[in-house]
Structure formats: C-alpha cells, structure tokens
Amino acid sequence: MFGVKIEINEMSSIVTAAKETRKRNKGKLMHLFPKDYVVVDIETTSLSPDWGDIIEIGAVKVVNNEIVDKFNYLVNPTFPSNYELDDFTTNLTGISENDINNFGKSNAEVLREFLDFVNDSILVAHNASFDINFLYDAILKEFDYEFKNDYVDTYNLGHFYAFKKPEMNNHKVADFVKKFNLSNEAPFNDMHRALNDSLLEKQIFDLEREKLGDDWILESQYTRHSGKKYELKKYEANLDADESNPFYGLNIVFTGTLDRFTRNDAHEFIANLGATPQKGVRMDTDMLVVGVQQNNTKEPNKSSKQIKAESLIEQGKADISIVSDEEFLKMAAEIID
Template sequence: MSIIVKNGALHVSGAEDKLRHKGIERPEFLKDYTLLDIETTGLSTYRNRVTEVGGIKVRNNEIVDKYTNLLIYSKSNKVPKFITKLNGITEEKIINEGIPVKEAMHDFREFIGDDVIVGYNVNFDLNFLYDLTKKFKLPELSNDYVDVLRLARVYYPRERHNRLIDCMQRANIAKVEQHRGLDDSIDTKKVYDDFREHFTPALLKRAQGKVKNINLVEDELEPWQIGYRNPINNKKIVFSGNIHMNADEAKKMVSNLGGENQKEVTPYTNYLIMGDHDFFRKDNSDLNKARDLIKTGAKIKRLSESFFLSMLDDWARS
C-alpha cells in the first residue's frame, strides 16, 4: 500500500479507479505536438461546462492543422455574464454556430490523437476534456503533456503573476488575450517558441526538477516538498464511510501535508471526506452531525473521496 506522487501524478493504492488516468508532465521543447485550449462556464469540472474547444497540430514546429468549435448541450447552453464579457461567447452564439458536444468531442479527440499535448496551465483543460471523453466512451485522454506555465514560472521566478497574458506582454507578442480556444492556442505557441529560443539547459533542468516525486506516507516531509498551497495544509479532516484508501495511510498523509486528523466532526472541521457511495446517505452519523453544524454556521465542506483525490492530484501536478 502506498500514496505517492510520481512524475507529478498522484497514485493511491486501493483507489486508483477514483483518479483520472491522465499522462505525465514532460517539461521539454518539442517540434511535433498538439496544442489546445478550452473555454468553460467556470472552474469546476463538476458544476461547469466546456463551451469551446480549440487546438493546433504542430509538425516540425509549424502549424499544419487547426480545430475549433463551440459545443451545444441538450439541457442548457446558458453562459454567465462575466464569461460573455470576457470572451464574447453567448448562448445564442453557441446555438447558432456550435455543434453537438458529443460530435465535437469525437472530432477533437481524433484531432489530438496520440500526440503529446501542450497548453498553458493545461491540467485545467485536461480535467474537463478527460471527463468528456470518458462520458462519451472515447479513447482515454492519457497523453503526456507539456505545461507552458511550468516553463514560465522558471523563466520569470520573481514575478507574482505568470498568466498567459503576462508572458505575451513581456515578449511583445500581444497586448490582450482573446480568451478563445483557437486564438489562445496560437498565442500559447508563440510564448512556447519564445521560451524555446531563450531557455538555457540549466533553466530546463530546473523546470524538470519542479515536477513532484514524493512519498506522502513516509517520514515527515520538508516544507519545500509540500508547499503552502496544498489543499490539506492547516485543514482539520474527518474520514467517514467506505473509504477505499488505507485508513492509516490516509491519516499519515494528512499529517505529513500539514493537516490535522479529527476522530469526529466538530464545528472546526474543514473537510468531511466521505466514501463515494456514502455521500448522500441519511444514516451516517458524521454526515448528519455536519449538516446540523452547517445550519448553525459551521463551514464544513463535505467531499466525496473521488473529489478529494482529484484535489490532491491537481496539487501534485501543479
């Protein structure tokens, strides 16, 4: 049994089926790849939708093909006003210009093929796309990937922000970001090429060294290994129900990542981690107690084991 981060990906004995089986991050400069970008209605794969997919296929560092489409859903195509203000995508535009999401995902998955994927903060995009390919029973999106954000953080280590637009402006590529799938894909390639031109072997080695490799259940970890942004740091946590992780190892992991294990739910509990099939049960005492405390103002977040592990995997890949 073990809970480890290997090449930036989380592995949990007994609970591997609850994780997205995405590829691993490969900080390097490729000449052949597919670069992609998506637009969504928000940040959560559980609550929000992909509104647009865009990508470019690159061979010998030249764009040889492009893909872009708005996605139509059967139930709702509403777009929050702040998203429309950001990228101009509206419900009317989706309905008039888009294609059904199943058709778009079939075409886009075929477009990506077996290529290594390149993108900016690309793990965000991969989570949404992975779930859609799984929903429509398409080939699993397990391609390895290059995250240009990783390169940006190494190249600009003293900058507070390293968004795509920041890199574009620093390299005089563009003054504004379009926030559209195809346009941002093309701009990301320009940033990637700028790094290709200016990176030294030492910088690239440093970027590769930033990909995490940690055993989360061994002896106490060093602060530099876990960072202050990990989702467990300073959190009080209760595990309840049918958890697939080994209970002792899960608690050891929480302790190693700067969290605190609690035996029972209290007003100060931050996360109640439930077995996936226990999440809506009415006979779980921890869940019922949490519901009562929430009514009185407690800020307890009830998370399924799958959601909790997804949070950890996102941190592992960051």
C-alpha cells in the same frame, strides 16, 4: 507517483478519501520541448469538471516548430436543445448564449473531431491539468475512452524554470502577453477564447524553449532544491517537495463543509506538497476548494469566499481555480500510491 519528499500520514482523512477516489488514468506531465505537438485550450462554464461544461475547444497543430493546422469549435453541451449560459462566463469569454445555440456542435461531434485532430500527439497547455482533466472527464463520459496523451505545461515551465521570480512574479497568459508584447491574428485577441489562447500559448512555449534551450529536459523529477468549530493548525509549505506536483507553490483556500476529510488534514497535506494554506481568499490565492455550501449569503449555495473569488476573477485582479472538493481529491489521488 510524483517523487515528493514528504511524510504522508496514512491515517489522515484526506489520504483515506483520496485512495477511495478513482484516479484519472491520464498521460504524463513532461518537461521537455518536442518539435511536433498540439497546443490546446478550452473555455468552460466553471473551473471544475464536476460542475462545468466545455463550451469551446481551440487547438493548433505544430510540426517542426511551425503551425500547420488549427482547430476551433463552440460546443453546445445540451445539443440540440438550447443551452443556458450564465452572465459570468459571457463576461469573461465574450461567448454569448446565442453563440452557443446558433453555432455550437454537440459534445460527441466536437470531441470526436478533437481526438482525430490530436491523434497521439504530445499536448501543450497553460495550467495544463485544468484543460487535460476537463477533456479526460468529458471524453470518458462520452465514449468510455481514457484520454492518455502526454502533456507539457507552459505555466509550470515558466514559473519554475524559464522565468522564475524575480524575472517574472506572475505567470498567467496575460502576464506573458504584457511582458513580451505578444499578439496574434485571431478574431478575439482581447479576451478568453480557445483558439486565441492556443496561439498565445504557442508563443509562450517558444519563449521558454528559447530561454532554456531546444534540448533542455528535466533530468530528474525526484531531486529538487531548495459546520463544527475547531482551531486550524498552522502549516508551512515544504519547499523540499517535488516542484512538478500539481500543488507545489500554490496558495490554497478551502471553503464549505468538507464531507470526506478535515480541513486540518487538507492543510497538512498540501503544505507537505509545497503549497501554502490560506484562511481567506486574496489576490494571490491560486486555488479555492469548495465543499458543501450553506445558504448564508445572498447567492444560493455560494460561500462568501467563493463570491469574493469570482469577483476578483471577473475584475481581472486574480487568477483563481475554483474546484470542488471531489475534484481536489482526484488530483490528490494522482499523487498517492
């Protein structure tokens, strides 16, 4: 459990639902700089494992801080049948439906080769829980095997330790690329592609190592400094919460009907973890949690909040994780005993 300085309301609907949700028995989030590791990045059709598929995996193996091998495969989730890819994903990544169907391999083949490539290495990723959760669920589904490699999050290291505000206000990969003029020789350097982003994230990890020191390690994760209508209570973020928990510092919006917990309980829960509940999607929103949608917009099964979030993402104005309420509960379950 994270060493979060909070008081949990055991009667809260979200605590009850989270406890009933199966936890991912995955590896631990580490705060250190190993010399041997594997950087990994994935491209997906959604920001939630409940809805989306992995369509590309890229990785670079690092030994003694030097890249020694690379891994990059397109995935056809319906192999050998043709896969239908939406325009939003193609516009974001540059990966086309033809790419998937002509060059994509099956989930089983790519995931098996990926497991052989990483072996028991520590993994490094940007917003690591996104990549790790997708991979964990896909590997569990394909092989009934728990993917338990420990991992380091370059976003977490940059945001909370190496390049805190005001030195850097935002910490997306693109923000590091712009600030430090990063580039590489990957063929798709100007767009979201898995190998390209892995190479950039290796450079971000090097910058954080240089800033904090090769021997830096977080000594303690337990001491931090500082359809039914109803009125939403206002909750302020608990700044004394453990910064290493996956919600700390995020601006989070909920939309749709939340089947297993109330919105007030959700707002209280994330605020206790150091997150800020927002009523509407904005450019500074970090996460949108989506429940059951009503067909009251031009796009079926999407609320106006989700449509706005997707528009901001596509325009490059925001970096918002869109997750299902079930995926949110899985993340919450990892924090609660």
